[in-house]
Amino acid sequence: MTKQIASISISGEITLNMHSLNNEGGEGNQIMTRQLTIVDKDGQEHTVNGISGDMFKHIHVGHLINHAKENKLEVCTNCSVGNPNRLSSGEDLGTFFSGKDIKALGDKEIADAIISKCVVDDSHGVLVTSIGKQNRNHARKSVIEFGWTIGIPEKNNTESYIHTKVVADAAGKRGESSNEGQNIFHRPANHGVYAFVCNIDAYRIGFNDIDRNYAIDDPKRIARYKAILQSLLASFLNPQGAMTSSQKPHITDFKGVVTYSEKMIPAPTISPINPEYQSEIQEITKNLNLIEKDSITEKSFNGLGELSAIIKDLLEQEPYKLS
Amino acid sequence: MKFSAIYQPTNLFSLKESNSTNSGAKSLLLPSPYSIKMALFNQAITIDGTEQFENKKSQELSYIRDAGIEYFISGSFCVNNCFVTIQSLRDGTYRGKPSFREYIYLSDNIEIIFEVKDESAKAYLQKYLHRINYFGKRGCFFQFVGYNDSPSKSNVNIFDVKNFKPGILQEYDDMAEDAEFKHINNFDSATAKRSKKILLIPVHNENSSKSYTHYKII
Numbered sequence: 001m002t003k004q005i006a007s008i009s010i011s012g013e014i015t016l017n018m019h020s021l022n023n024e025g026g027e028g029n030q031i032m033t034r035q036l037t038i039v040d041k042d043g044q045e046h047t048v049n050g051i052s053g054d055m056f057k058h059i060h061v062g063h064l065i066n067h068a069k070e071n072k073l074e075v076c077t078n079c080s081v082g083n084p085n086r087l088s089s090g091e092d093l094g095t096f097f098s099g100k101d102i103k104a105l106g107d108k109e110i111a112d113a114i115i116s117k118c119v120v121d122d123s124h125g126v127l128v129t130s131i132g133k134q135n136r137n138h139a140r141k142s143v144i145e146f147g148w149t150i151g152i153p154e155k156n157n158t159e160s161y162i163h164t165k166v167v168a169d170a171a172g173k174r175g176e177s178s179n180e181g182q183n184i185f186h187r188p189a190n191h192g193v194y195a196f197v198c199n200i201d202a203y204r205i206g207f208n209d210i211d212r213n214y215a216i217d218d219p220k221r222i223a224r225y226k227a228i229l230q231s232l233l234a235s236f237l238n239p240q241g242a243m244t245s246s247q248k249p250h251i252t253d254f255k256g257v258v259t260y261s262e263k264m265i266p267a268p269t270i271s272p273i274n275p276e277y278q279s280e281i282q283e284i285t286k287n288l289n290l291i292e293k294d295s296i297t298e299k300s301f302n303g304l305g306e307l308s309a310i311i312k313d314l315l316e317q318e319p320y321k322l323s
Numbered sequence: 324m325k326f327s328a329i330y331q332p333t334n335l336f337s338l339k340e341s342n343s344t345n346s347g348a349k350s351l352l353l354p355s356p357y358s359i360k361m362a363l364f365n366q367a368i369t370i371d372g373t374e375q376f377e378n379k380k381s382q383e384l385s386y387i388r389d390a391g392i393e394y395f396i397s398g399s400f401c402v403n404n405c406f407v408t409i410q411s412l413r414d415g416t417y418r419g420k421p422s423f424r425e426y427i428y429l430s431d432n433i434e435i436i437f438e439v440k441d442e443s444a445k446a447y448l449q450k451y452l453h454r455i456n457y458f459g460k461r462g463c464f465f466q467f468v469g470y471n472d473s474p475s476k477s478n479v480n481i482f483d484v485k486n487f488k489p490g491i492l493q494e495y496d497d498m499a500e501d502a503e504f505k506h507i508n509n510f511d512s513a514t515a516k517r518s519k520k521i522l523l524i525p526v527h528n529e530n531s532s533k534s535y536t537h538y539k540i541i
Contacts, residue, residue: 011333024406025421036335037535038428039399045530045537050335052407053462084410085417107510129412139509145462147334148426197334197464199456210510212372264370266456268466269333280331284466291453322369 005225005260006203006320009267010196011277012256012301013152014236017191019249021241022051029185033158038273040153048151049158049190056146056198059241061124063231068119073223076118086126087114094132102134108210110138115206115215119224122206122216143204144228147197152273156192163187189247195272196256200228202319203264212322225319233311236304255302257281258310262320263295326445327395327436327474328452330465335403335426338459341496341517345409350425352400352524352538353479354458354465356392357496357517359435362458363387364507366451376504386447388498388507391438393477398431400526400538433465436474478540482521489541490523 022034036050065082068075076092078085087093096113097105110131115122125142129135167182205224206216214221239249257278259267268284270277278300285298301307338358339348354362364387367375375383403426411420439445453467482492498507499516506516526538 034405035534036403036405036426036428037401037532037537039401039430039537041430043399043430043529043539045401047535050403052405054407088417127410142461145457145464147462147464150335150428199464209369212369265454269456269464270331270466271333274331284468287469288453288467 003262003317004320005314005317006201006262006264007267008200008202008229008258008260008314009269010198010256010258010307011269011272011281012196012254012307013193013272014149014196014251014256015193015253017250017252018189018247019239020188020190020243020247021055021239021249022049022190023188023242029183030160031185031187033188033190035158036148036150038150038153044153046153048153049156049192049194050151051149051194053146053148055241056149056196056235057124057142057144059235059239060144060146060231061120062240063234063238064120064123064227067227067231067234071223071227073119073220073227074117076121079118079120086124087118087121088126088128088130090128090130090132090134090136092117093128094130097131102131102136105131105136106210107138108208110136111140111208111210112215114138114140115208119227123224123228141204141209143202144200144232145198149194149196150271150273151192151194156190156194158188158190160186160188187243187247193253196254197269197271198232199267199269200232201266202228203322205319207322214321218318218321221319221321226315229311229315233308236307251304254304254307255300257298257300258307258314259285259296259298260314261296263292264320264322265292265295267296268298324441324445325436325438325474326449327434327471328449329432329434329468329471330455330458331432331468332429333464333466334462335428336459336463336465337424337426338463339424340494341519342494345411345422346420347423348425350402350427351459351493351495352402352427352491352526353394353396353433353495354435355495355497357498358458359392360387360390360498361507362455363448363451366454370451370454373504373508376507379503381504383447384504386439386444388502389440389500390444390448392497393436393438394479395434395436395475395477396431396479396524397540398429399529399540401428401430402426402536402538403428404534404536432468434471434475436477478525479522482523488523488525489527490525491538492521493524494519495522 410417
């Protein structure tokens with residue numbers, strides 16, 4: 001029997017090698033890597049690598065756009081070319097509402113338009129600031145959320161290597177002022193086991209937060225649910241983010257716990273920085289199931305193969321529908 | 324009567340101080356009473372709709388708005404200074420702009436203590452509290468761990484100049500006593516009604532560098 005999935009969470013330890021997904025900026029000819037300081041249970045400080053949630057969101061959107069185009073799902077003009085402005089710049093919505101008084105539009109109608117126009121705006125959220133040429137603000141919250149991916153203390157490190165752009169006849173005769181001469185610069189290469197946390201509120205796919213109705217029909221919601229999940233799996237199998245053209249991360253392991261909820265209670269997450277996270281999630285699942293019977297299921301995975309099997313099973317289910 | 328809900332931080336926490344600018348924003352160390360109440364409203368509206376709050380004398384509204392919120396905290400707070408790219412609107416188009424943000428690593432669970440007037444208010448809040456999975460900025464996950472009918476004594480108090488104690492001071496928002504639903508509703512043009520209080524967070528500076536500050540509980 002098909003299950004109705006309200007939310008899905010992944011808490012896991014992902015091993016990334018030789019990546020540079022966490023660049024903070026450059027100083028001179030040195031690209032700086034982003035690091036965070038955290039504290040363990042004994043109060044000991046650890047400075048670790050950190051990849052912001054924006055990076056995984058970016059990777060996920062890239063796969064989602066490809067999937068949407070391949071499967072003929074709705075995508076707005078900006079998203080179809082990977083423009084991060086999505087529907088916010090107002091052209092698509094201006095056309096959609098052409099001939100209507102924008103100031104008189106209700107928030108419900110705008111929310112409906114955002115959801116029905118584009119799977120990316122529906123699932124990753126958007127802040128609309130204009131419709132056509134007129135100013136009008138409307139925010140849609142994201143359906144899928146990524147937290148920071150944080151290096152687990154004593155299991156991560158960052159190194160730097162030198163990169164030289166070889167230019168023929170590089171004696172400084174031409175091009176130096178326009179950065180066309182021979183450049184030497186330093187790039188980070190990071191490695192480690194990282195704590196990864198993400199959550200999908202499947203019940204909110206196509207959900208209009210204003211009037212609490214669904215702006216798209218059930219087959220479209222199911223297609224979007226599958227698109228989000230398949231793109232999530234693709235994000236782990238083929239991360240396409242900062243510097244991946246020359247420093248594609250070697251993902252050598254991913255283990256952890258997938259939890260999913262069949263009721264309006266969020267699927268639990270615990271950070272894998274906590275060494276006991278798997279048993280904690282099991283304990284919390286047990287307790288939440290006492291509060292609301294048979295609401296949460298937790299499944300451990302050891303490797304990307306097992307994770308793909310869990311996601312395959314979830315793909316056969318449907319998104320929960322609020323009545 | 325008092326009870327508490329215990330949450331385990333699952334990710335870095337960030338909640339801009341309400342007087343921050345967009346380009347530079349320090350973060351509160353704890354979710355403010357306002358953000359906790361907004362998380363409660365979010366769950367209540369998602370599950371049971373807005374109708375329950377629309378009456379001026381809505382009891383459900385008063386259950387959330389009038390709840391007193393205190394905290395029992397322990398462990399360490401590591402405030403990370405980060406520059407992130409935000410999308411800033413210029414000439415009608417969003418463009419990337421480097422901005423200062425603080426992301427905080429909380430090492431221990433936080434106990435949020437609620438003071439409510441009766442059992443029905445307690446039952447109402449407990450219908451939603453275990454469904455909350457983040458406070459503040461989206462992605463700042465907290466995992467509900469359990470309820471406690473005998474809560475700890477709050478160790479985060481309102482700053483009192485006549486009773487000086489060590490710690491750091493932060494200004495926290497709460498909902499105004501006379502706030503109606505229109506003052507809470509993001510989609511209403513009415514201005515939000517908030518009250519403010521200065522809390523003394525009982526931590527000391529354990530260590531710091533240009534990129535982080537480690538506060539430890541006193």
